[in-house]
Amino acid sequence: MKDIxxxxxxxxxxxQARKLHRAQERHKQNLxxxxxxxxxxxxxxxxxxxxxxxYTDLWQANHQPLCLKLVKKGxxxxxxxSEVLEAIATTVNPDGVVAIAPRRSAQEPIVAQTxxxxxxxxxxxxxxxxxxxxxxxxxxxxxxxxxxxxxxxHNPKVLRASVGEWFRVPMATNxxxxxxxxxxxxQGIQVIATNSQANQSYWAIDFTxxxxxxxxxEGAGLSEKLITMAxxxxxxxLMNGVESLNVAVAAALILYEARRQSHHH
Numbered sequence: 001m002k003d004i005x006x007x008x009x010x011x012x013x014x015x016q017a018r019k020l021h022r023a024q025e026r027h028k029q030n031l032x033x034x035x036x037x038x039x040x041x042x043x044x045x046x047x048x049x050x051x052x053x054x055y056t057d058l059w060q061a062n063h064q065p066l067c068l069k070l071v072k073k074g075x076x077x078x079x080x081x082s083e084v085l086e087a088i089a090t091t092v093n094p095d096g097v098v099a100i101a102p103r104r105s106a107q108e109p110i111v112a113q114t115x116x117x118x119x120x121x122x123x124x125x126x127x128x129x130x131x132x133x134x135x136x137x138x139x140x141x142x143x144x145x146x147x148x149x150x151x152x153x154h155n156p157k158v159l160r161a162s163v164g165e166w167f168r169v170p171m172a173t174n175x176x177x178x179x180x181x182x183x184x185x186x187q188g189i190q191v192i193a194t195n196s197q198a199n200q201s202y203w204a205i206d207f208t209x210x211x212x213x214x215x216x217x218e219g220a221g222l223s224e225k226l227i228t229m230a231x232x233x234x235x236x237x238l239m240n241g242v243e244s245l246n247v248a249v250a251a252a253l254i255l256y257e258a259r260r261q262s263h264h265h
Contacts, residue, residue, distance in 0.1 A: 005057075007081040009084055013052075013078070017033075017052075018087060020032075021033075031051070032102065043167060045167075046167045050076075051076065052075075053070060053078065054078050055078070055085075056079070056082050063096075107170045108172045109145065109171065110143070111183045113142055114189050114212055115142050115211075116140065117145070118144050121177055121214065122220070123147075124150070124217065124218055130163075132252075137165040138165075139258065143172070145173075146175060147176075177214070178225060185231070188210070190211050192212065193222055193226060193232070202254045204234070213254055216247070217247075234254070236253060
């Protein structure tokens with residue numbers, strides 16, 4: 001770890017890393033920015049390939065065990081000054097480590113194996129998506145599908161909001177959700193749409209059956225097309241004139257109800 005320290009943001013390696021702030025550049029190079037100890041540690045735990053890890057001396061001093069693990073794995077580590085790290089990071093107060101990694105490819109969910117699945121239509125907010133991913137892992141979701149007009153799954157904010165759980169659930173993006181619904185139904189898996197106009201509460205569903213839960217856009221909810229395809233429609237009862245709940249909160253309520261039912265059987 002006694003290697004040279006990079007102190008100039010004009011260094012070609014640093015220039016390269018900073019380009020990855022732009023979505024089109026990450027896409028073009030097929031790379032991800034993993035910012036912060038949480039994500040680097042999570043990647044390390046699941047043996048996700050890391051191309052290079054930029055870190056400050058202070059970070060190294062505070063994270064000796066993790067540093068040793070990274071060294072043992074033979075990963076490429078690069079010491080940088082705190083100014084350079086701040087330039088590489090997209091966050092305001094980075095915690096001293098940023099890694100570059102290839103985008104994920106493998107680990108697509110398998111429809112026939114859905115016990116509890118979730119499909120998201122037009123989710124726009126990266127914080128919401130990250131939170132849903134985190135909750136999906138916590139509730140044992142087998143697969144998460146995302147429509148093509150949703151926020152990009154590789155967005156650094158999505159990764160950060162998932163607090164490292166991003167690596168731990170099979171996900172498929174750019175899905176035609178109507179086709180996905182039909183595939184689940186062919187396998188005898190019930191498809192449940194969330195709809196504020198539905199006449200049954202989400203806890204009325206039998207979640208001991210294999211289920212795919214559909215959640216829609218933050219503002220507009222699910223499209224009519226998907227609602228009509230679903231086997232069941234459910235609502236989350238709201239009091240005091242509240243019109244809707246945050247989509248990540250809605251996902252959490254329904255996923256935890258599904259979890260509760262499967263534990264009772």
